[in-house]
Every structure is written in structure tokens, then in C-alpha cells.
Amino acid sequence: MRRPRPPRNRPPAPALNPGATDRGDRQVAGRSGQGLDWLNFFMSNVQTGFGPFIAVFLTAQAWTELEIGLALSVGAFVSMAMQVPAGALVDATPNKRFAAAAALLAIAASAILLVAWPETLPVMGSEVLHGFASCVLGPSIAAISLALVGRERLGERLGRNARFAAIGSGVAAGLLGAAGTWISGASVFWLTAALCIPALMALAAIRPADLRPPAPEKGEGGALRGLRDLLRNRAVLVFALCCGLFTLSNAAMLPLAGTQVTRNAGDEANLIIAACIIAPQLIMAAIAPGMGRLAESSGRRIVLLIGFAALPARGLLLMLVEGPAWLILVQALDGISAAGLGVMLPLLAADLTRGTNRFNLCTGLFGLAVGIGGTLSTTIAGLAAEWFGPGTAFAMLAGIGLLSVLTVWAAMPETREAAAR
Incomplete structure (x- = not known):
């Protein structure tokens, strides 16, 4: 007895989201x-x-x-x-x-x-x-x-x-x-x-x-209740701390290096600073989609560790290098850090608010931590440079960057599996 043939024109499997396609991009x-x-x-x-x-x-x-x-x-x-x-x-x-x-x-x-x-x-x-x-x-x-x-x-x-x-x-x-x-x-x-x-x-x-847009859970309450729930979430608090430490280390590095360049390079300082801004953007443009794919395939923590690990390395190298060319190359490491945080901050907010309508509230909470760290960074680094010299200030920023890496490694949970569940 012959088996019946399957229908020739099968409907395509439904996509995970009607706005997405299944091609490489x-x-x-x-x-x-x-x-x-x-x-x-x-x-x-x-x-x-x-x-x-x-x-x-x-x-x-x-x-x-x-x-x-x-x-x-x-x-x-x-x-x-x-x-x-x-x-x-x-x-x-x-x-x-x-x-x-x-x-x-x-x-x-x-x-x-x-x-x-x-x-x-x-x-x-x-x-x-x-x-x-x-x-x-x-x-x-x-x-x-x-x-x-x-x-x-x-x-x-x-x-x-x-x-x-x-x-x-x-x-x-x-x-x-x-x-x-x-x-x-x-x-x-x-x-x-x-x-x-x-x-x-x-x-x-x-x-x-x-x-x-993702459908929220019923009865999740307003913004105040949402903020209270987020502040009770250990992973949210840990990553907010990571964000604060990140910008506390990162924000003052280029301004501090720019001060040294201005004193040593004279009229060429503007060109060097411009190159120090453009170089990380090129690195970020090249690697950001790959870091997003890595976060989906291998997990969030590995991408965080890669991005955060560039901070202490950059701080130590800025303490050692003097020539403009070396400064530009070292500053290019900021593209790795920027890609890591830029991709992971909203992605982790999405993981940690799955099933709710608090995605942007969580993103704002992380943004607040970023702003606090950035505001304190330039003040603390400026005081350290004035009292102890720029080398000590760069070493201090590198130490804070290392602390951010250790915080990710020791305390930040993997949220990809939790989001999948």
C-alpha cells in the first residue's frame, strides 16, 4: 500500500516575529x-x-x-x-x-x-x-x-x-x-x-x-510599582553597579589624555583628539553586530567580559604611551568597550523585564547609573591628576575598570537562559 504524498505547497513556518525575516540578516x-x-x-x-x-x-x-x-x-x-x-x-x-x-x-x-x-x-x-x-x-x-x-x-x-x-x-x-x-x-x-x-x-x-510589542502581564501595576520591583531584582542591581563602575572608569580617560596631548602637541592637539574620537567609532561599527550575535549564541556574560576587560587594559596603556600614534591606537580600544555596553545594556534590560511593560523603565535605571558614574569620573580623575599626577590618575581609572570586570565575573548572572525559559 502506497503512502499518501505530503502536500506540495506547505505553508511556511511562522516567524518568531512578523517584522523579522529568516535570512542571514x-x-x-x-x-x-x-x-x-x-x-x-x-x-x-x-x-x-x-x-x-x-x-x-x-x-x-x-x-x-x-x-x-x-x-x-x-x-x-x-x-x-x-x-x-x-x-x-x-x-x-x-x-x-x-x-x-x-x-x-x-x-x-x-x-x-x-x-x-x-x-x-x-x-x-x-x-x-x-x-x-x-x-x-x-x-x-x-x-x-x-x-x-x-x-x-x-x-x-x-x-x-x-x-x-x-x-x-x-x-x-x-x-x-x-x-x-x-x-x-x-x-x-x-x-x-x-x-x-x-x-x-x-x-x-x-x-x-x-x-x-511584547504583551505585558496583567495587573503589573504602574511605574512606581515597576521601579520597586526592579530595585528588588538582584540582577538589575548588579548590572546597574556594573554600569556605574564602567563609566566611572571610562568617562575621564579621553579628557585626561586630551589634557596631556594639548600640552605636548600644541596646534596638532585638535587633530589628534578628533582621531581619538573617530577610531573607536570605526571599531564599534565593525564589531557591534558580531557582539550582538555572540550574545545570542554564547550568552551575555562573555560579551560583557570582553567589553569591560578593555577598560583596565586601556587605562594601563594610557599611563605608559606618549606618542600621538600610540595614543590613537590605545583609544581605539574604547570601541570594544562601547560596543559591549551599547549592545548589552538594552539587551539585558529586555532579558530582565521579559513578560512585562518595564523595558524602558529598566533601561532608564541603567542609564541613571551610567550618568552617575560619568559625572563622578571626571571630577575624581581631575583631582587625582592634580594631586598625584596623570599617571596615578590613569592607574586609578584602570583599577576601577578591573573592579567592574571582577563584578561582572563574580556577581552578574547569565540572563540568556533565563530569558529563554
């Missing part, structure tokens, strides 16, 4: 995936405009160093203080694309406000507006990524986000620097506001039908 879902790629690229363009260019522009407007420092401190404080509230706001907003669009428009408005009225109150208002909008934009893009590809493929998608953001930062640094040099200092911020237009176009290319 799984995290890209046609038009929506490409839109997310370009959103990260242009978002990074826009954010680069609010870096060192503000100090240059305000100096040309006859602002004193104290006034510039106060304005930048206001922006830094708002960015740090609003991490958790902004994360809760994005969680509560069902339309993440709208939240990202509103943040981009707010950043454009802050750039226009800064350049059109370079007076004390408008500049302070611009810094406050930009700080809060940035806290909304980052979690919104992470939430869109999660809804597009699902948790199972989030690692590689985050790596791709990091690649396009790194390329965007490098391109924007050159473009905005050229505009500020050959056109005017004000052109940097007009161009920054204009770059929000292609960012909004990229956001519009992400189709709502491709987004499938």
Missing part, C-alpha cells in the same frame, strides 16, 4: 528594518551636534568658561535625572514612533533656540529641552527595535543599531566640524536641526504593521 525586516537603520544613523548625526560644538559656539559669543560650564552642567544633570521618568513615559506610551518623533522635534527646537538666542535663559532652556528629549529618544528606538524583531533576535538588531549610530557619529563629526570651520559656528546648530528632517523620514519608513 534576520534583524532587517525590509522597509521597516532599513528605516530603523537610517533612523539610528541620523539620530546619531543630530546628537553629535550637541557635543563639544556647544562650548566652541558659546565661547565665540563671549561666554565665560564658568557660564559655559554651568550651561553644560544643567544639560548633564537633566539627562541624568530624567532617565528613569523618561523610561517610564515611553513604557506608558503605546505609540513608540510618536514618542521618537516628538523627541526629534524637541531636539530640533532646542538647536534652533540655542543658535537663535544665545542668551542665558534660552541656552539653559535649550539644554533642559535637549536633555529630556534625549532621554526619550534612546528608549523609544530601543522599544521600536524590540517590537520589530522580538526578544529572540534583539541582540543582533542592537548590534546593527550600534553600527549605524557609530557611522553616523563619525560622518556628523566631520560634516559639522567642516561647517563650523568654513561657514560659521552657528551653522552647526542650523544643520543639526535640519538633520532631524531625514531622521523623521526614516522613522516614517518604519511601518506600524511590522511592530509587535
Whole structure:
């Protein structure tokens, strides 16, 4: 008796997420995936405009160093203080694309406000507006990524986000620097506001039908209850400590090295510092997707250890090297660290909030730890360099970096298996 033949046209197996594909580049879902790629690229363009260019522009407007420092401190404080509230706001907003669009428009408005009225109150208002909008934009893009590809493929998608953001930062640094040099200092911020237009176009290319946000558990409560539950989670607290130690070690390394370069290299210092910024971006763009794939295949802890281990190595090498070429090569190690933390921070937040609507709240909590570490880093390193010399300061930063590695190795649990369960 002959067995019946199976049907010729079998329906394809359902994908883990309707916005993802099963090809090698799984995290890209046609038009929506490409839109997310370009959103990260242009978002990074826009954010680069609010870096060192503000100090240059305000100096040309006859602002004193104290006034510039106060304005930048206001922006830094708002960015740090609003991490958790902004994360809760994005969680509560069902339309993440709208939240990202509103943040981009707010950043454009802050750039226009800064350049059109370079007076004390408008500049302070611009810094406050930009700080809060940035806290909304980052979690919104992470939430869109999660809804597009699902948790199972989030690692590689985050790596791709990091690649396009790194390329965007490098391109924007050159473009905005050229505009500020050959056109005017004000052109940097007009161009920054204009770059929000292609960012909004990229956001519009992400189709709502491709987004499938994870369904939260019933009765999980509001933001306050969610924050309380997160603070009771040992893994959340351990990784927040790791984030704080990471930026406590990392944030002051380049500024401290830049001080030494300025004293030794003279007029070439700006070129050397620019190379020290671009080199890590190139490394990050090259390795970030691979680190995302490694996190999915081999676990989160191995990627964390790789990224964090570059910190003490970089601190010790900066203590020893003197030549500009060596400094640039050593600073390139920052690309490994940036890729590790940039990919793993939202990925671990997704692991630790699986089944809930607290992904962005958790991301904001980690962002707060990052901000606290970065704020303390430059102050502590500056005091150590002034009292004991730059070599001691680099050794101290390397020691903090080693402590962050030991914390990951000894206390951070593997969350990939837990997420899978």
C-alpha cells in the first residue's frame, strides 16, 4: 500500500516575529528594518551636534568658561535625572514612533533656540529641552527595535543599531566640524536641526504593521510599582553597579589624555583628539553586530567580559604611551568597550523585564547609573591628576575598570537562559 504524498505547497513556518525575516540578516525586516537603520544613523548625526560644538559656539559669543560650564552642567544633570521618568513615559506610551518623533522635534527646537538666542535663559532652556528629549529618544528606538524583531533576535538588531549610530557619529563629526570651520559656528546648530528632517523620514519608513510589542502581564501595576520591583531584582542591581563602575572608569580617560596631548602637541592637539574620537567609532561599527550575535549564541556574560576587560587594559596603556600614534591606537580600544555596553545594556534590560511593560523603565535605571558614574569620573580623575599626577590618575581609572570586570565575573548572572525559559 502506497503512502499518501505530503502536500506540495506547505505553508511556511511562522516567524518568531512578523517584522523579522529568516535570512542571514534576520534583524532587517525590509522597509521597516532599513528605516530603523537610517533612523539610528541620523539620530546619531543630530546628537553629535550637541557635543563639544556647544562650548566652541558659546565661547565665540563671549561666554565665560564658568557660564559655559554651568550651561553644560544643567544639560548633564537633566539627562541624568530624567532617565528613569523618561523610561517610564515611553513604557506608558503605546505609540513608540510618536514618542521618537516628538523627541526629534524637541531636539530640533532646542538647536534652533540655542543658535537663535544665545542668551542665558534660552541656552539653559535649550539644554533642559535637549536633555529630556534625549532621554526619550534612546528608549523609544530601543522599544521600536524590540517590537520589530522580538526578544529572540534583539541582540543582533542592537548590534546593527550600534553600527549605524557609530557611522553616523563619525560622518556628523566631520560634516559639522567642516561647517563650523568654513561657514560659521552657528551653522552647526542650523544643520543639526535640519538633520532631524531625514531622521523623521526614516522613522516614517518604519511601518506600524511590522511592530509587535511584547504583551505585558496583567495587573503589573504602574511605574512606581515597576521601579520597586526592579530595585528588588538582584540582577538589575548588579548590572546597574556594573554600569556605574564602567563609566566611572571610562568617562575621564579621553579628557585626561586630551589634557596631556594639548600640552605636548600644541596646534596638532585638535587633530589628534578628533582621531581619538573617530577610531573607536570605526571599531564599534565593525564589531557591534558580531557582539550582538555572540550574545545570542554564547550568552551575555562573555560579551560583557570582553567589553569591560578593555577598560583596565586601556587605562594601563594610557599611563605608559606618549606618542600621538600610540595614543590613537590605545583609544581605539574604547570601541570594544562601547560596543559591549551599547549592545548589552538594552539587551539585558529586555532579558530582565521579559513578560512585562518595564523595558524602558529598566533601561532608564541603567542609564541613571551610567550618568552617575560619568559625572563622578571626571571630577575624581581631575583631582587625582592634580594631586598625584596623570599617571596615578590613569592607574586609578584602570583599577576601577578591573573592579567592574571582577563584578561582572563574580556577581552578574547569565540572563540568556533565563530569558529563554
